[in-house]
Amino acid sequence: MNTIPSSDSWHPLSWTGKKALQQPVYKNQQEVDSCLELLQSKPPLVSRGEVDRLLHELAEAASGERFLLHGGDCAERFADCAADALRRKLEVLLQMSLVLTYATRKPVIRIGRLAGQYAKPRSADEEMVDGKTLPVYRGDLINEFAPQEQARKPDPQRMIEGYHHAAASLNYLRALIEGGFADLHHPEKWGAHFLHQCADNADYRRILDAIADAVHFMDMLGGDAAEQLKRVAFYTSHEALLLPYESALTRLEDGDNYYNLGAHYLWLGYRTSQLAGAHVEYLRGIRNPIGIKVGPAMDPLNLVELVKYLNPAQIPGRITLISRFGAGKVKDLLPPVVQAVTKARQSVLWCCDPMHGNTENLPKGRKTRHVKNIFAELEESFKIHAALGSNLGGIHFEQTGEEVTECLGGNVALHDLDDHYETACDPRLNGAQALEMAFLLARLLR
Numbered sequence: 266m267n268t269i270p271s272s273d274s275w276h277p278l279s280w281t282g283k284k285a286l287q288q289p290v291y292k293n294q295q296e297v298d299s300c301l302e303l304l305q306s307k308p309p310l311v312s313r314g315e316v317d318r319l320l321h322e323l324a325e326a327a328s329g330e331r332f333l334l335h336g337g338d339c340a341e342r343f344a345d346c347a348a349d350a351l352r353r354k355l356e357v358l359l360q361m362s363l364v365l366t367y368a369t370r371k372p373v374i375r376i377g378r379l380a381g382q383y384a385k386p387r388s389a390d391e392e393m394v395d396g397k398t399l400p401v402y403r404g405d406l407i408n409e410f411a412p413q414e415q416a417r418k419p420d421p422q423r424m425i426e427g428y429h430h431a432a433a434s435l436n437y438l439r440a441l442i443e444g445g446f447a448d449l450h451h452p453e454k455w456g457a458h459f460l461h462q463c464a465d466n467a468d469y470r471r472i473l474d475a476i477a478d479a480v481h482f483m484d485m486l487g488g489d490a491a492e493q494l495k496r497v498a499f500y501t502s503h504e505a506l507l508l509p510y511e512s513a514l515t516r517l518e519d520g521d522n523y524y525n526l527g528a529h530y531l532w533l534g535y536r537t538s539q540l541a542g543a544h545v546e547y548l549r550g551i552r553n554p555i556g557i558k559v560g561p562a563m564d565p566l567n568l569v570e571l572v573k574y575l576n577p578a579q580i581p582g583r584i585t586l587i588s589r590f591g592a593g594k595v596k597d598l599l600p601p602v603v604q605a606v607t608k609a610r611q612s613v614l615w616c617c618d619p620m621h622g623n624t625e626n627l628p629k630g631r632k633t634r635h636v637k638n639i640f641a642e643l644e645e646s647f648k649i650h651a652a653l654g655s656n657l658g659g660i661h662f663e664q665t666g667e668e669v670t671e672c673l674g675g676n677v678a679l680h681d682l683d684d685h686y687e688t689a690c691d692p693r694l695n696g697a698q699a700l701e702m703a704f705l706l707a708r709l710l711r
């Protein structure tokens with residue numbers, strides 16, 4: 266285990282001197298230490314070169330030359346580390362990115378909430394399941410989902426398991442990409458399947474035809490243009506929540522800079538963004554690009570302080586502000602935030618997460634979200650940024666490739682949540698609903 270620094274300078278463990286919210290309490294510290302020591306000896310999952318490339322691309326998105334698509338599970342499960350599930354998630358993200366390239370006329374950066382999105386912040390420490398009070402599920406990296414007292418105990422060995430599942434997932438995603446995604450070359454195939462399920466699709470059909478034409482044209486040109494279609498960059502991300510795990514995957518590169526090499530991109534959750542808190546302390550010292558969730562309780566001036574603190578050198582691409590206000594609130598709450606950041610001359614990439622402000626609680630402890638509210642927040646956010654002369658350069662979804670029934674509405678009729686309600690945390694768009702978001706944006710932006 267690294268030793269704790271005596272001075273107040275940054276160190277991968279300097280966060281231990283600050284208040285760390287949302288951390289599990291492990292029974293056996295010796296076991297925790299030996300797990301962390303093992304993690305420190307493992308090879309990184311990503312490389313510094315990839316992280317630097319993403320930083321550069323995000324800087325271009327901030328200045329309007331690229332567009333960011335960020336999506337994946339709310340809580341990824343170890344069991345999701347399986348070929349079909351991973352392939353379908355990647356497929357949907359790639360299909361959406363093609364539609365968004367058409368919509369925005371910009372190269373799209375793809376970041377998955379994948380290969381490590383295993384830790385969840387929770388609003389209470391306990392929950393009632395079938396009349397029993399249990400410790401809450403905090404994500405597969407920490408405890409088990411099964412509603413039993415023993416399963417819910419935090420187990421440090423799960424950090425080792427998490428690392429291996431992330432490694433296997435990323436390895437398969439890289440292999441799929443390296444092997445070429447033929448599917449992307451035939452939008453008429455995957456698109457036809459989607460359109461077939463939609464009740465109202467005349468507009469979408471026109472969009473799909475235009476995309477298919479463009480893809481065929483590039484294919485026909487051959488050479489560089491066709492190569493361009495095959496080469497897709499894909500990045501991974503997760504919430505920087507479980508700090509012992511994150512610091513164990515933090516590496517000093519070339520003797521000068523620390524990087525978290527467990528993922529390309531990390532974000533600061535809404536519940537752990539206190540300026541004096543441990544999560545902010547950890548994130549300020551790594552070189553990765555980072556996201557900051559921005560919601561209703563965040564004061565615009567405090568946010569400006571946070572942005573300055575996390576990016577004192579004003580490195581372009583370093584900070585993405587991910588707004589998540591909710592369809593009813595965004596109109597009043599987003600403009601003051603955009604104005605404060607602009608006035609302070611902080612260069613950030615603006616991204617909209619239309620999921621987390623639109624969650625509704627249902628009986629049986631379930632949650633859902635309505636597709637119409639999700640899209641309404643997106644539409645409103647694009648309008649607000651345009652009116653303020655700012656640039657909304659990215660979108661953030663909770664989604665999966667499976668045909669789950671967790672969010673309501675959409676063109677592919679879905680009214681019954683009971684069919685396939687499978688999420689371990691927040692409700693995700695299914696494959697068709699996620700693709701529909703991309704088509705709706707194409708209709709909005711073209």
Ligand code: PEP
Nearest residue numbers: 339534535536558589621
């Ligand atoms: C999440 O992205 O899953 C999440 C918990 O978001 P937030 O921190 O914005 O509530």
Ligand code: CO
Nearest residue numbers: 339663690691
């Ligand atoms: Co979530």
